[in-house]
Amino acid sequence: MLFTTDNQTLEDLNIFGKHGGDSVYNIFNRCATRGGAAVLEEMFRYPLSDDAAINRRCGIIRYFAGAGMPFPFQSTLFDAAELYLSNTDERTKLSAQEHSVAKKISSIIAPDAETQQVYNGVNALAELLKGAKTFVSALQIQDGHFYAADKNSIAAILSEPAFAAIIESKGKLQHAAIAEFDIVLRFRHREEVHTLLRHIYFLDVYLSIARVAVERGFAFPEALPRGQHVVRLQGVYHPQVKNAVPNNISITPEGNVIFLTGANMAGKSTFMKSLSIAMFLAHMGFPVAAEKMEFSVLDGIYTTINLPDNLGMGASHFYAEVLRVKKMAKELSQGKDLFIVFDELFRGTNVKDAYEATIAITKGFAGKRSSLFVISTHIIEAGEVLKQACPNVRFIYLPTRMNGNHPVYTYTLENGITDDRHGMIIINNEGILGILEAGIKKWNQHELYCR
């Protein structure tokens, strides 16, 4: 089964970002090749939902992070090779026989573009084959290693007899040799060449992620088999926030609904994003911004953090939220195990409605023991009711400490429900009421007030 997610989630978590801005994808995209970048995007588009596959990819990246090798190919070779391989026109085959003196002379003076392309392509692929051979023979790994399958596949392709002449060729290739290799590479063993390139692109991706993991000190998560319904995270933080404060959180079936409260600016949204990004990356088998992570594999992730309302369609924010909740409920009722995040549930309606709706929906979610939920709200009163009603709702909050008149945020999770209320303090800090009162006084003095 596929791991499911949707556009709202990708946007909330800033996975791909807008207009090539700062995104999670860009953190990891250090690929040397265009093909590598495409493979990386593919991985982001299709996270895994199988613990063996996740652990395998994770193991490979961990191995390369330990090995610390640079990408063993020149990245310009790939552009030439791809361009060359994309030309499947049989008529462009070089011919070894028809090598008249006239043609020789004209090709010395100015070879035509197509021939030149074939020359470049064959030379580039020859380089790549030789490089792959060196790479594979230098790779000291045992059978049973995570990368062993890939390595064996590469080795099998390289041992193809038709490639032997190419790998063993030395120096500048002659026209006759190029014509011969052209047929092998571009037509007879086209599939193998493509498979080899794809292996190299994956290698590029692994190396680029490994480098990012080492540089940023990311941890490699461990995927547990499906069905345990747990997440244990130590020191998770947001990879795009500078000097982010790490937090520990573990979600278990005994407390699979996290009820998060806290003042504005206390970091609720950021924490939810950090946790969700970690879950997303972990399901890709990628390293995560945390010290340690263990998680059981789920079927999908859905977040609702910055939900836009669609007033043009006549739907208010509240209705947009209701529809979103309904979508989640549908997915859940199909028996999927999901990771669901709601930031400020039902903020688009009046207080009493929001209070009742929050309780009703949270209770409904709490009945789904095999999924994990994080719900933040401003309606702290709803928390008290839920405490009585649902034993598997866990309450955590992000505190605000007052330093004189200024609120200070620790960004560290604590257990319980907060009753921090600093909204009025912020208003007083800005002196709004003072401004208005001073204005009225001035008016009274000037007797302008009584008109």
Place this chain on the structure above:
Amino acid sequence: MSFIADKQTLDDLGLLGRFRQHSVYSLFNRVHTAGGGRLLDEMFHQPLTDPAAINRRSIIFRYFQAQQPTFPFRHATFRFVENYLGTGGAGNIAIATAGMLRKKMMGALLKDDQFNQLQAGLTATIEALLSLKDLLRPLDIALVQPAADILADKRLSWLEEERGLKQLPVMKAARYDHLLRNTLRREMETLLDIIYQLDVFIAVSTVARERGFSYARALPAEENFFSTTALTHPALADAVANPLSLDGNANVLFLTGANMAGKSTLMKSFGIAVYLAHMGFPVAAQHMRFSVRDGIYSSINVPDNLNMGYSHFYAEVLRVKKVAEDVSSGKNMIVIFDELFKGTNVKDAYDATLAVTAAFSKYRNCFFIISTHIIEAGDALKQQCDNIRFAYLPTVMEGNIPRYPYTLAEGITSDRQGMIIIENERITELLAT
């Protein structure tokens, strides 16, 4: 002093934006000439604050709406006239004639295009002057008098003779060319200017006639008054009209109502009507009378600015502060706050809404519309202040389906349909399976 309306307000109300669909600007933008477009821009960017000037302009609109003249020029053809008159002619008649002859020769011998272009520009201009003459004949308004005078000038008496002419003899062309682009240069500029004004006045009054808009009467600021019997949103067809009045004894409207009941639309309608009225434009409100104000502030969709580290709540606080600074400096303002402090917890929002509304309401020279979900704050304000009007937009339940009549009712709402919507979507049942 110019009318204050900052970018956030203009965006909230959807006022400007030539290329934005459904903006108020694009609603009125039916002008045919580039100069008319510039003039319309100018009017939109600089509303007036002098009641006499506002009424003067709205009387002109009213006149054109009654007369229903058709604007005879189209952008594609009028461009030639603008180009032609825009490029200067030669200094004296002899040189002008020589130049014309030279161009004619060049045209005949070298297939040079200059002569044809000149001819085209000249004939287009002559035709335009004739159309203008026809347009002005039935109009009797001070605005067009200078144009009528110019066209009645003896030096232009030949115009009638050239009606319907396609090709002018060279000598005649040279004479007319010199006259229009040199001797009467200043007069032609005046004519163009009046054509642009006619363009705007006719375009806007046509929109007003089609949509049934009417004209507001501007009163001096001292009267401290706003009233209309039927307010709607100009961009909405079949919008429900509501009466609305505010004055020194009731300068705050405290608006409640369920989501989708039309709170934001009502607030936007009010803001747009006030803005258009200050431009002297037709408004989507019947029998509107208003005292001129110094500006308008709205806070309808305050954007989060997370990149700057502001939360929604803080963004709102900063906005309120900005408004407070302007209001306390003694300006007569119109202030629209939609769902004040929705970005914070309930108790905070209650305290903040109460404190801020009470403090603002003391400025009886300013008009406020404040909407909120915290209906409890309304009850407290009722005790504290005597100058607050309470109104709500009701929701009527028809079986399980909410219906919104969009008509304003007195009081504070007690409608709560949120749970009904949730039940309609059968979410709890889905979760229970």
